[in-house]
Amino acid sequence: MFLNTYIPNPVAFTLFGIEIMWYGILIGAGMLLGAILLYIRAPKHKIKPNRVLDALIVCIPAGIVGARLYYVMFNWGSYGGDFFKMINIRLGGLAIHGGLIFGLLAALIFCGVCRIRPLNFFDLAAPAIALAQSIGRWGNYFNSEAHGGPTNLPWAIPVHGQMVHPTFLYESIWCFLLFILLLALDNRRKFEGQIILLYGMLYSLERFFVEYLRTDSLMFGTLKQAQIMSAAIFILCLLFYLILGRTRKKRKKQNVRRNNR
Secondary structure (H helix, E strand, C coil), rough: CHHCCCCCCEEEECCCCEEHHHHHHHHHHHHHHHHHHHHHHHHCCCCHHHHHHHHHHHHHHHHHHHHHHHHHHHCCCHCCCCHHHHHHHCCCCHHHHHHHHHHHHHHHHHHHHCCHHHHHHHHHHHHHHHHHHHHHCHHHCCCCCCEEECCCCCCCEEEEEECCCHHHHHHHHHHHHHHHHEEEEEEHCCCHHHHHHHHHHHHHHHHHHHHCCCCCCCCCCCCEEHHHHHHHHHHHHHHHHHHHHHHHHHHHHHHHHHHHH
């Protein structure tokens, strides 16, 4: 495999003396493709495409701030109170859970102000989030981060002289498959909130197990915080999925009774 032998360079090119990093390019590309997908699919959810652009202006910066804040908070000792080091994201250091929390909170506020049904908007956004993650994870590859421990598997990648699990690749593939699945299910969703809750469960399931392999996890005491967060999100999403599913069935039965009167 190509990845077995290639040593990635985090710098894509230099422009006017400024190094342009692959990390930023790939995360930006993921966001752009996700935004295009949202814009195209917005009418299907009866949301004006221009409203989606307005939402992205609010949610993307909020997500970036949240992702960095979350990472710094759980990795505080590495920054020594250096503010400029804390805000320098060019070399990596964005935590997806922080980005999701802040991004979804910003979207919730936006929906409240613009009178958009939040669960409907979140369902629209879920496939795009998975697609953006699938592409953005490759930024970790070029930064030689978010990898696992040593392995002899054929698809291992070289990092600092060792062959290790490409956990970024595992997550990238999973998120791309998740993107395809959510896109297909959204065409026949049964209730509002179904797609975003499926995203929360399926992404958390993958992240919980892949995190076992990673060697650079953010920690909460002696536990990996991503596993704690993934388990909590999975349980919450499952509970809400069951509640909303049962509510839909009850309403369906009530409508049948009314029609039979």
